[in-house]
Amino acid sequence: MGASLRDVAQRAGVSVKTVSNVVNGYEHVTPTTRAKVEAALSELNYKPNLSARNLRRGRSGIIALALPELDSPYFAELARAMIKAAEDAGYTVLIDQTDGLLERERHVLAGIRPQLVDGLIVSPLAVGREELAARTDDTPMVLLGESVFEGPADHVAIDNVAAAGIATEHLVSIGRQRIAAIGVQPPDGQGTARLRLQGYLDALGAAGLPVEEDLIKQGETFHRKDGVKAVQELLALPEPPDAVFCFNDLLALGAIRGAHEAGVRVPEDIAIVGIDDIEDGQYSTPSLTTISPDKDQIARLSMEFLQSRMAGDRDAAPREVQADFRLIERESTRGRH
Template sequence: MKRVRLIDVAERAGVSMKTVSNVIHDYPHVAPALRARVQAAIDELGYRPNLTARRLATGRTGMIALAIPEIDHPYFSELSRRIAEEATGLGYRVIFEQTLSDASAERAVLHDREAGLVDGVIFHPVQMGTMEIARLAPDVPLVLLGEAAMPVTTDHVMIDNVAAAADGVDLLLTAGRRRIAFLGTVRDDITGSTGQRLLGYQDRLIAAGIRPDPWLILPVDGFSIEDSRVALLRAIDRGVDFDAVLCRDDKFAIGALKALATAGRSVPAEVAVLGWDDTHLASYSSPALTSIAPDKHALAQTALGLLVERIEGHKGVGRHRIVPHSISVRETTPG
């Protein structure tokens, strides 16, 4: 199929190539009727700008990269969609990179920076540390997500995991629960988020006059639903006494619900269950899962806003932004 050229769009719309270029690059001083005519020609012909030509002309490609640990993890999947939608609204396309929390894959994302294909990168690191990222040459704009690395020179967006965990514990305490288990601590976990959530859990218990019980901090062998199911059943078999479970994510909460059903424990009458991330799993579990809800829209909007400002020339030290969280109350906690 013959490639549609800029001149083809200009001829179809009956305008100059300069006018087409102004519309493509969202030049503000184009009459609305003229802009609509050019856009109609672009849509009709299926014109796609040549990235190499655009970069030579403007220094930009109109594309950004989003690098996340797991594409199929419910939280990252939903956040990625929000970022892609927000990017489209700002006139950018998104290249997705899955690192699988592998150090070499993470370094490739930042050192290669998509070999000049993108104008900026939104990156959720797991293995790379603060100083390694801080030493990178600032040749491509970068915004970080997550809790693993927080260099002062780089923009960063996250929720307050400590405060969110404390709010979750407070919800359970208000419901009269006093033996609140934390599910859980994962062997070889390097994400950073679990530790912060555990800190908030302990802090709120102590503030309520409850001494944290090490037996209620449940070890888990991995990050899957099955791993969490097995971990909670082991705790039940050991005779660990608990009346609520705060889970590090919704996957663990689903595993907890399966374990409690196997053990014949009623939810929430006997055991309340609180998930984290408020993914689609929460709404469709049975019973429907109460879950700590990061504001994914605010995460996407804030990260894209910072990145676009960097792309457009903003300089200076890193800007660290905390976005809101809430709790979506459903059926697994007492009303």
């Protein structure tokens, strides 16, 4: 059995109430008394009973994180950052995979099960703004991703138009003239693809480069195999591109593989850039130039917003916040130095 509040109180020579005040961060404790209690907490290796504390507060101490694909490196790395941010705030994370399916997203948005979770962090693909606004479950929620903007909940994302523009501008800056894009989705496809296409087109226009439809390739998914297929089609053109902007890193890694299989050198013959900064990109050959979203900041902001809502700040207007990102130049555009 671990040390109790009573054990700590006896060691410090104070009341149990005083120890409780220190553990819970109440201000009205003298510095001398606080120091004595903190020393006793350390000596006895006291661990607070979070389950009992949450029960007294009417909470479970659990939040749910719902993501489309857990086998996607980006979402796996984001989940890791979320778990760390939640742990720092004293919460445990329940992770669910929705596969971007409407019914699974609806299940999450209904609160999963009454009293199971205190809050939700969700990256929706299928559910739209109207349905989100009409949800009857009152579990506090934060939205991620690019499918729903100006919705009924706090929303954290990066500026995908700007990110795609910077990726494309980088290719222009190294002298590339025929810049392709891989990852376009049908009109009813995911919002991420639409925004990244817009950033690509804006950057071409700003550089005075023409938009060539045969250089814009659709990806059935954002997976490696789609990058391989698309780059093979691009390299078979009478005038192949000399650069490719891929809408995520998995597509870019597939494109690097497809170029290698075709005997085309990266970046000498074709430069490739992605978005997500997944760890695999650091160790590919060549290593991958990418746009790196600040995943830790996304996680931290999401938890801060969720905590404020769980604490009772339910009536304030939903917040739209953009996290930071940066371009990381590696061998797939600059070569080896």
